[in-house]
Amino acid sequence: MPVSTVAFRRAAVPLTASFAVSFLAMLAAPANAQLIERKDLSFPMALTIAQGALEDCKARGYATSVVVVDRDGVTMVVLRGDGAGPHTVENARRKAYTALTFKATSEDFAKAMENNPVRRQQATLPSVIGIPGGVPVKVGNDTIAGVGLSGSPGVDEPCVRAGLAKVADQLK
């Protein structure tokens, strides 16, 4: 056996050991690599919010549409109110999406657009819109959904909040 090979083998033992140790370290999952546990709106809750919002606006004399989107901005519930304008469904969905993704009301987003150039750029993203009437749904600090309503002359957000009030006890 050539000397060089022996030398290599001797050296290889600690090398292999250190590789094995570091490989095991890679495999050992860090503490934060567990599955994410989180809560989401159930369908009955989403429907209750939507109906509550629509009925509140209807009681005020306004024909509106309402949309609830989930954590990923995906539409959960759509209700087109009797006599609501054609644009109201799309508008409601975009308000809901905006509130969900920016974790703030779409009115806050609209205000931020006035003096924040970044917000104005973000308003060009698909489905984002700076019009009041979208409200985030939160459990603690976690934004789990968004609700948007369109069709009233300026009370879209109060109508949404009336819907959210119906499930306030369950949003914990």
Add this chain to the structure above:
Amino acid sequence: MSVSVARLAAAPVTLGLAAMLAAPASAALLAHKDLSLDTALTIASTAAATCKAQGYRVSVHIVGRNGEVLVALRGDNASPHTFENSMRKAYTARTFRVPSGEIVKRLKDNPQFGGVFLTNVIATEGALPITAGDDVIGAVGVSGAPGGDKDAACAKTGLDKVADDLK
């Protein structure tokens, strides 16, 4: 004198205008009935509840006379495609005025049936037209049950629930 000349010249114009304005008998306003949100939501939530009771995770759409979405419900844990699929089934049933399962047969009988290439049309069972008398005023589509026939059966329970209102 100039006034009378003007009047003479204006007379045929006035006559022509009056003829244009006189509406033919067929130009009266269309009178028709449409789904209310209450009725649409009852159909949708009943269909969803029926499927859920059978252990199926479905989504449901109701479209109106123009194919517009009146109600959309995404069931808990329903697969992602079910939402769009239920809408397209409903649109298909509305626009062809037949259960969407009928379009499956039409396509089988005529593989060249071009209707299926239109946006939102899909040859899949699971949607039923909503009628008031002979008038198709919308459709209900369900997706997520293991089989379009089961989707359609859930849709049917929704229609049965409001049968008295659809007159």
